[in-house]
Amino acid sequence: MVFSSFSFLFRFLPVFLIIYYLTPVRFKNLVLFAGSIAFYTVGEAEYVILLAGCVLVNYLFARLMYRDYMEGRGTKQKVLLVLALVYDFGLLFFFKYSGFAEELPLGISFYTFQIAAYIIDVYRGKVPAERSFVKLGTYLTMFPQLVAGPIINYSEVRSALNHRRVTIEQFEDGLKTLIIGLGAKVIIADRIGLLWNHVRMIGVSSISTQLAWMGAFAYSLELYFDFAGYSLMARGLGSMLGFKIPVNFRHPYMAKSVSEFWRRWHITLGRWFREYVYIPLGGNRRGRARTFFNLFVVWALTALWHGSSGNFLIWGASLLCALAAEKLFLQRFLERSRVIGHVYVLFVVPLTWMAFAITDIREIWIYMTRLFPFFGRTAVAVNARDYIQPAKDYWPLFALGILFSTPLPSEIYRRIRRRWAGSIAVAVILALGVYYLTISTNNPFMYFNF
Amino acid sequence: MKRLAKCRVTIFLLAGWAALSVLGYMGRNDIYKAYQKDVRTTPYFVMVFEGIHDGIWPWMMSGTPWSQPGEHVTGNVNGGDDGRPGPDAGGVPETEALTDPAGTEAPNPAGSTESAGGTAGTEGTETAGGTAGAGETVLPREFVQVDESWFDDAVFIGDSRTVGLRDYGGLDTATFYATVGMNVYDLWEEAFCEVDGEKMTLADALTAKQYGKVYFQIGINEMGTGTIDSFMQEYAAAVERIKELQPNAVIYVQGIMRVTQKKSDSDPIFNNRGILLRNERIALLADNVRVFYIDVNEAVCNDAGNLREDLTFDDLHLYGSKYGIWVDFLLSKGIGEISGSGQAE
Numbered sequence: 001m002v003f004s005s006f007s008f009l010f011r012f013l014p015v016f017l018i019i020y021y022l023t024p025v026r027f028k029n030l031v032l033f034a035g036s037i038a039f040y041t042v043g044e045a046e047y048v049i050l051l052a053g054c055v056l057v058n059y060l061f062a063r064l065m066y067r068d069y070m071e072g073r074g075t076k077q078k079v080l081l082v083l084a085l086v087y088d089f090g091l092l093f094f095f096k097y098s099g100f101a102e103e104l105p106l107g108i109s110f111y112t113f114q115i116a117a118y119i120i121d122v123y124r125g126k127v128p129a130e131r132s133f134v135k136l137g138t139y140l141t142m143f144p145q146l147v148a149g150p151i152i153n154y155s156e157v158r159s160a161l162n163h164r165r166v167t168i169e170q171f172e173d174g175l176k177t178l179i180i181g182l183g184a185k186v187i188i189a190d191r192i193g194l195l196w197n198h199v200r201m202i203g204v205s206s207i208s209t210q211l212a213w214m215g216a217f218a219y220s221l222e223l224y225f226d227f228a229g230y231s232l233m234a235r236g237l238g239s240m241l242g243f244k245i246p247v248n249f250r251h252p253y254m255a256k257s258v259s260e261f262w263r264r265w266h267i268t269l270g271r272w273f274r275e276y277v278y279i280p281l282g283g284n285r286r287g288r289a290r291t292f293f294n295l296f297v298v299w300a301l302t303a304l305w306h307g308s309s310g311n312f313l314i315w316g317a318s319l320l321c322a323l324a325a326e327k328l329f330l331q332r333f334l335e336r337s338r339v340i341g342h343v344y345v346l347f348v349v350p351l352t353w354m355a356f357a358i359t360d361i362r363e364i365w366i367y368m369t370r371l372f373p374f375f376g377r378t379a380v381a382v383n384a385r386d387y388i389q390p391a392k393d394y395w396p397l398f399a400l401g402i403l404f405s406t407p408l409p410s411e412i413y414r415r416i417r418r419r420w421a422g423s424i425a426v427a428v429i430l431a432l433g434v435y436y437l438t439i440s441t442n443n444p445f446m447y448f449n450f
Numbered sequence: 451m452k453r454l455a456k457c458r459v460t461i462f463l464l465a466g467w468a469a470l471s472v473l474g475y476m477g478r479n480d481i482y483k484a485y486q487k488d489v490r491t492t493p494y495f496v497m498v499f500e501g502i503h504d505g506i507w508p509w510m511m512s513g514t515p516w517s518q519p520g521e522h523v524t525g526n527v528n529g530g531d532d533g534r535p536g537p538d539a540g541g542v543p544e545t546e547a548l549t550d551p552a553g554t555e556a557p558n559p560a561g562s563t564e565s566a567g568g569t570a571g572t573e574g575t576e577t578a579g580g581t582a583g584a585g586e587t588v589l590p591r592e593f594v595q596v597d598e599s600w601f602d603d604a605v606f607i608g609d610s611r612t613v614g615l616r617d618y619g620g621l622d623t624a625t626f627y628a629t630v631g632m633n634v635y636d637l638w639e640e641a642f643c644e645v646d647g648e649k650m651t652l653a654d655a656l657t658a659k660q661y662g663k664v665y666f667q668i669g670i671n672e673m674g675t676g677t678i679d680s681f682m683q684e685y686a687a688a689v690e691r692i693k694e695l696q697p698n699a700v701i702y703v704q705g706i707m708r709v710t711q712k713k714s715d716s717d718p719i720f721n722n723r724g725i726l727l728r729n730e731r732i733a734l735l736a737d738n739v740r741v742f743y744i745d746v747n748e749a750v751c752n753d754a755g756n757l758r759e760d761l762t763f764d765d766l767h768l769y770g771s772k773y774g775i776w777v778d779f780l781l782s783k784g785i786g787e788i789s790g791s792g793q794a795e
Contacts, residue, residue, distance in 0.1 A: 007491040010467070172457040179459070200763045206618065206770030380771040383617045423458040430463060438499035 001042045002147075003233045004185050004437060012039065017240065021166070029138040029161060032241065036141040040106065043147070047105035050091065055137045057087055058115045062122045062129035062136075073123065081123040088112050088119070097308045107147040109305060113272055115140055118154045120276055127155050135161045144237035148230050150248040150268040157243050164242035174239035176417070176426045181232030183429040186436045188404065189225035192218050192397045195390055196357070204358070204366045205380045210387035212370040216350040218394065219357050221401035224253065227266070253349070253405040256341025257334055258322040261349055269305070273298045295323060306356070311364060315355035322348055470495035473508045477501075481511050591738060596784030599623075603662035605699075607652065607692075608632065609671055611707055611767060618773040627655055633672035634684040638691070656695040664692055665780070667704035667746075669728050670766075674719045682731045689735055700785055703736065705729040705745035711756040713765035720766075722756060742785065749779040 001008045016035045023031045041048050061084040065077050092112045095101040118139075121127045130136040139154055139161060199207055199215035207215065231248035238245035248267050255261035262270055274283075278298050284291040303316025326334070334341040351371070358364045369376040403409060416422040454461065474482060474494030482497035498508060601624040606612050612628035615621070627643040643655035650658075666689070672681060692701055706725045708714070714721040729745060736743035750768065752758050757765070761772045768776065 006493060006496060010493045011491060168453060168460075169456050172460050175463065176459055197764065201767050201769075202618070203763060203769030203771055381618050381620070381773070383770065386617060386770075420458075423462070426459050427462045430459070431466070434495075435499050435502070438496050439503045 001039060003230065003237075004182055004190075006437065009182075012042070013237075020241065025163075025165075028164075029132075029134050032143075033134055033138045033141060036138070036143040036146060039143040040141065040146060044106040047108075050105055050108070051111065051141060052137075054088065054091075054111060054115055055133070055140050058084055058119055058140075059130070059133050059136050061087075062119055063131070065119075065122055066129040073125070077123055081119060084119045085116060088116050097304070110149045110151060111140055111146065113269075113305075114151050117151070117272060117276060121154060127158060130154070130158075130161075142238075142241075142243070144234040144241065144243075145245060148227075148234075149266075150231055150234060150246055151272050152245060152268070156246060160243050166240065166242045170239050170242070174236045174241075176236070177239065178233050178236030179426050179430045179433065181229045181234075181236055182433045182437075184225045184229030184232060184404070186433050186440065187429070188397065188401050189222045189229060190440060191436065192394065192401055193222040193226070195394050195397075196222055198390060202386065204363045204370060205378055206382050207370055208382055208384055208386050209370055209373050211390065212367065214387055214390060214394070216354055216371065217398070220253075220350040220353050221398070221405070223353060223356075224249070224405065225401065251405065251407050251410075253346065254342070254407065255345050256338075257326050257331060258319065258345065258348060258352075259326055259331075261345055262319070262323075269302070273302060277301060291327070292324060295327075296320060299323070309359050310361050311355050311359050314361065314364065315352055318352045318355055322352070467493070467495060470498045473511075474498045477508065477511045480513075481506050481508075591742075592786045593742075593744075593783045594786040595782050597781070600663075600781065600784050604665060605656075605661040605663070606665045606667075607637075608665075608667040608704075611670075612665075612667055614767055614770070615773055615776055618768075618770040619777045620774075621777065625659075625661065627652055631671055632668060633675075634668050634681060634688055635672060635675065637668065637684075637688055653691070653695065656692065661696055661699050663702065663785075664696055664699045665702045665704060666692065667706065669706040669732070670720065670725070673724050673728075678727055678731065681728065685732065686735060689741060693740065701741045702783070703732050703741060703743050705732060705743065705747055707768075708747050708751055708755065708757045710759050710762060710765040711754065712759070714756055726755075742783075744780075744783045746776050746779050749775050 001012060003009070020028065020031050020035065037048060037052070040051055061080050065080045089112065092108055095104050095108060118127070118136075122129050130139070139152075139157055142152075142157075145152055195218040196215055199211060199218075202211075204212075228249040235245045235247070246268055250264040250267065252261050252264035255264055278294055281294045281297060282290055283294060299316045299320040302319075303312045306312050306315070334344060351368075354367050354371075355364050358367060366378045369378045373379070413422060413425065416425070471494040474497040478486070478494070478497065482501055485497040485500045487494075487496060501507065598621070601621045604621075605625040606615060606621075606628060608615075608628045609632040610628075610630040612626065613630055616626035616628060629640070629642040632640075632642065638652055641649045641651050643650050643652055645655050645658055668688075669681065669685065675681075689701060689703060692699075706729055708722045708725050709717070709720060711722075714723070729747075733743040733745075735741055747755070747757075750757055750761055750772075759765075761768050761775070763769065
């Protein structure tokens with residue numbers, strides 16, 4: 001059940017919210033836990049046991065680890081931590097990389113990271129082990145963030161798990177965030193994604209250089225508005241339930257370097273790697289060589305987290321090269337001017353996304369030769385005018401995508417959100433969002449559209 | 451009151467949801483009849499949005515004040531006041547009213563249904579057989595290999611697949627009247643044919659110039675609409691109309707290109723079973739004198755009869771680099787010199 005569907009927005013969600021609000025405070029966690037399990041079961045019933053097992057195993061390990069606060073950290077704690085992490089990452093590894101499993105259980109990449117953060121934080125003494133099974137379950141399975149993040153730290157929601165209330169203003173704010181996220185996904189991402197689909201349909205070897213660049217930019221915008229929209233919806237749902245879910249995207253395409261881009265993109269994942277991999281390895285405090293090694297480890301793991309196929313390794317390697325170059329010499333150069341950094345990011349990042357989007361390594365190479373036709377001659381049956389019609393069809397979406405990649409709209413919205421103009425703007429997004437949702441679900445071919 | 455002002459969007463959402471759901475519910479057997487949904491997963495208001503997408507507005511519903519003028523033509527102020535919605539909205543109930551008496555006249559639901567149906571059927575077959583047999587003594591013509599100059603006086607009519615052939619087939623001398631999403635129901639309605647930089651309907655475009663060959667491939671976009679019979683009725687009518695507009699052209703009715711097995715197995719509508727059923731019926735339109743059936747699936751499908759996976763990314767369209775296969779296939783399906791008619795004369 002994806003957020004941008006009628007069955008979620010107008011069936012599951014309202015029914016759940018009514019029950020949730022009517023429930024007395026002390027049962028709210030239980031209702032949310034049960035609702036999240038129901039949400040997951042509708043999506044993938046066969047793996048719900050895996051999710052429940054994850055909660056139970058980590059609950060027990062954490063409790064054993066910290067039966068009392070005075071015990072401190074000893075060998076026992078270390079062994080328990082290692083066992084818990086072996087269990088968590090072992091399952092992720094089995095399903096994602098071993099090749100034995102046919103499909104990836106829904107959300108496992110996200111909830112494994114979230115529970116690993118919890119168990120490490122308990123080990124470190126940063127948070128006490130949660131005594132209530134229901135509360136831990138509620139934290140891990142909470143449906144707004146279960147399937148695709150953001151990856152929330154237990155410490156961020158701990159007090160809300162114990163006590164929270166939803167005022168009418170919070171509900172309204174959450175609803176608005178949900179609507180804006182829906183708009184990002186169905187008004188921009190899904191529609192500009194059709195251009196990328198069109199490029200793939202023609203085939204990478206038969207596109208003109210102009211169309212190749214349009215495709216790369218279209219995909220970059222699609223990915224951003226899809227994922228950022230989803231994260232916004234999660235945030236909105238969170239505040240409707242009384243939780244504050246962290247920000248996941250902060251206008252990444254406005255960055256002036258690739259390293260800054262990655263501090264603004266999928267923030268909660270970057271934060272996880274920094275907190276639990278990069279810093280424990282020594283971060284940048286152990287000399288230049290060690291810093292590069294640490295960066296290498298982080299990006300190798302980041303690439304693997306996204307997928308096990310070869311293209312993700314190329315993608316990670318390309319990012320690592322950019323980051324290393326920036327650390328060595330590029331950063332100083334980029335800082336000299338206000339323009340050059342933006343141009344550099346908007347040139348390099350879409351290129352790296354191509355290795356993310358295209359799974360066949362040979363096709364990635366062909367795509368590069370279409371973007372840079374002087375690299376090699378791989379073109380077959382190119383129609384040199386193939387970009388004219390897409391340019392006519394998609395320029396409004398490009399304009400919209402570029403505009404909403406800048407902080408300008410959110411800055412304007414921040415000023416008018418309490419006024420009528422702000423409410424009307426959100427209402428328009430809602431109406432348009434539902435309209436596009438209708439015609440795309442009604443027509444199973446929206447993605448292909450003959 | 452002050453609290454209410456703090457949740458304007460919530461109120462807007464709930465009010466809009468309620469109002470449009472009522473409209474959808476009221477129109478569920480009326481203007482939104484074509485959009486029936488599973489209410490357990492889809493709210494009623496979705497039908498209203500679908501209607502808007504297709505140009506059907508809620509006020510076109512029968513029984514609304516705006517539809518009154520259709521029934522009592524001069525009786526309503528709205529009708530005289532506002533010209534546009536009057537006839538527009540009136541159109542729906544009016545045609546409904548018209549089809550009813552017409553319906554009772556023609557099929558005669560009383561006792562004589564069987565005999566009426568019977569005569570109609572035999573009449574139909576007799577005339578069809580008669581014209582074919584008596585009118586023309588031409589022998590069926592055969593397919594021969596031709597070169598690309600064959601397409602100099604050819605026109606291709608179709609949907610996105612034909613668009614692909616236009617863009618990637620390299621048939622620069624041929625004419626193409628094709629657009630993405632084209633289907634047999636919109637074929638004569640939409641102005642999708644570009645002639646000298648001007649958009650016009652297919653009828654106008656085919657009137658403006660005469661061609662030697664007409665290639666027609668359509669039928670996948672409408673697989674989710676209507677039945678095979680209703681589709682074939684429109685399809686056959688389209689072929690007849692093309693014949694009239696292009697009296698000297700041979701007409702190729704092309705079988706609908708199939709989809710890959712992956713698509714076919716997973717899609718309840720757009721699958722090869724459905725395509726096969728349609729193609730069988732399309733093939734029956736061929737008389738091998740003026741109308742020929744050709745099926746590109748012979749060239750692009752594997753042994754199991756599914757579109758080859760290596761030819762497509764989206765399981766539906768050929769890669770740009772693969773349209774040559776279709777062109778080569780078409781080149782093998784030229785029509786031999788009219789030796790048959792020569793002998794007959």
